[in-house]
Amino acid sequence: xxxxxxxxxxxxxxxxxxxxxxxxxxxxxxxxxxxxxxxxxxxxxxxxxxxxxxxxxxxxxxxxxxxxxxxxxxxxxxxxxxxxxxxxxxxxxxxxxxxxxxxxxxxxxxxxxxxxxxxxxxxxxxxxxxxxxxxxxxxxxxxxxxxxxxxxxxxxxxxxxxx
Numbered sequence: 001x002x003x004x005x006x007x008x009x010x011x012x013x014x015x016x017x018x019x020x021x022x023x024x025x026x027x028x029x030x031x032x033x034x035x036x037x038x039x040x041x042x043x044x045x046x047x048x049x050x051x052x053x054x055x056x057x058x059x060x061x062x063x064x065x066x067x068x069x070x071x072x073x074x075x076x077x078x079x080x081x082x083x084x085x086x087x088x089x090x091x092x093x094x095x096x097x098x099x100x101x102x103x104x105x106x107x108x109x110x111x112x113x114x115x116x117x118x119x120x121x122x123x124x125x126x127x128x129x130x131x132x133x134x135x136x137x138x139x140x141x142x143x144x145x146x147x148x149x150x151x152x153x154x155x156x157x158x159x160x161x162x163x
Contacts, residue, residue, distance in 0.1 A: 044075030046090035072096025091120035106135030
């Protein structure tokens with residue numbers, strides 16, 4: 001069932017695939033690793049149902065190029081290669097501990113301007129704190145509130161532009 005989304009609820013995001021002329025501007029150097037930061041959103045999913053739900057939500061964002069990785073090890077490889085601007089991951093990933101993955105991404109892979117959002121079924125504050133201490137920028141609970149996801153993505157992308 002598609003959520004009812006009004007025009008005001010939609011974030012002001014554009015374009016699914018960056019045009020060729022803005023591709024040079026769309027990448028920035030990461031000073032520590034000399035790798036470029038990609039203007040994409042990496043979703044590291046733990047279950048097929050979550051993948052379907054999140055990709056349906058993300059399909060509406062025109063300015064975000066979505067990359068989906070199944071599992072933590074694949075997600076880590078993609079993040080290392082692509083250096084995405086934003087990483088969204090499920091807290092329960094079969095082949096990796098979610099908090100350890102966030103910590104590793106933060107300390108060794110992502111640039112300072114990149115953000116990490118964790119999607120979880122657990123509303124417990126201790127579980128949330130574990131991910132925030134690991135380096136998550138936001139922690140959203142499932143079932144996902146589409147407007148909250150839109151606001152979080154738009155806000156974190158805007159903040160990364162300012163850094």
